[in-house]
Amino acid sequence: MPDSSSAPLILGVTGASGLIYAVRALRFLLAADYAIELVASKAVYMVWQAEQDRRMPAEPVQQEHFWRSQAGVEAAGKLTCHPWSDVGANIASGSYRTLGMLVLPCSMSTVAKLATGLSSDLLERAADVQLKEGRKLVLVPRETPFSLIHLRNLTTLAEAGARIVPAIPAWYHHPQTIEDLVDFVVARALDQFAIDCVPIQRWQGH
Numbered sequence: 001m002p003d004s005s006s007a008p009l010i011l012g013v014t015g016a017s018g019l020i021y022a023v024r025a026l027r028f029l030l031a032a033d034y035a036i037e038l039v040a041s042k043a044v045y046m047v048w049q050a051e052q053d054r055r056m057p058a059e060p061v062q063q064e065h066f067w068r069s070q071a072g073v074e075a076a077g078k079l080t081c082h083p084w085s086d087v088g089a090n091i092a093s094g095s096y097r098t099l100g101m102l103v104l105p106c107s108m109s110t111v112a113k114l115a116t117g118l119s120s121d122l123l124e125r126a127a128d129v130q131l132k133e134g135r136k137l138v139l140v141p142r143e144t145p146f147s148l149i150h151l152r153n154l155t156t157l158a159e160a161g162a163r164i165v166p167a168i169p170a171w172y173h174h175p176q177t178i179e180d181l182v183d184f185v186v187a188r189a190l191d192q193f194a195i196d197c198v199p200i201q202r203w204q205g206h
């Protein structure tokens, strides 16, 4: 559980497939009372439509209600949604203290832009800031197969200090549902921040 003085965690959501990852992460983080600064890229609107047949509102307060209702957490935690184009937002500056940033799911387009330092929207700028400040940047890439370009860009980011946590679940915890598979990936990504709020079955040895 965070203490009341805890800095927020930035959750970047890109237009890779698998919005359920972001929704489940938000569910557990808010329920555990974390403060979340959320920025969804422009492509996310299309993915919501394609994957869930839902229209994500652009207006920040409406978007907060939308994410909360998708996550099933109406009151707990603190959620602030930022427009993708708002490069003047608090999280665009290194002087704004954060616990770091989780990009979940992370598209290959965002991977490429981060690998070249191209801060063309708020999500990319916020991620770039985490790297330059030496804070945690955790990327959960979702693509298959990876091209050599994807792998090179991911390597560049790993060399720059980002943690790469691919959306690859384990099977030793006997998953029964899609949520079991998703939650395992979410838990392993949050492990990188030493945040333990997702109830998964961890390997305890034989």
Ligand SMILES: Cc1cc2nc3c(=O)[nH]c(=O)nc-3n(C[C@H](O)[C@H](O)[C@H](O)COP(=O)(O)O)c2cc1C
Residues within 6 Å of the ligand: 013, 014, 015, 016, 017, 018, 041, 042, 043, 044, 046, 047, 050, 051, 106, 107, 108, 109, 110, 111, 142, 143
């Ligand atoms: C339904 C849908 C699913 C997509 N899935 C992926 C994916 O899994 N991985 C990926 O890298 N791009 C995927 N894309 C393409 C990205 O959305 C596209 O490259 C976009 O420009 C990414 O922009 P962003 O990185 O700013 O979010 C998908 C697009 C759509 C519409």
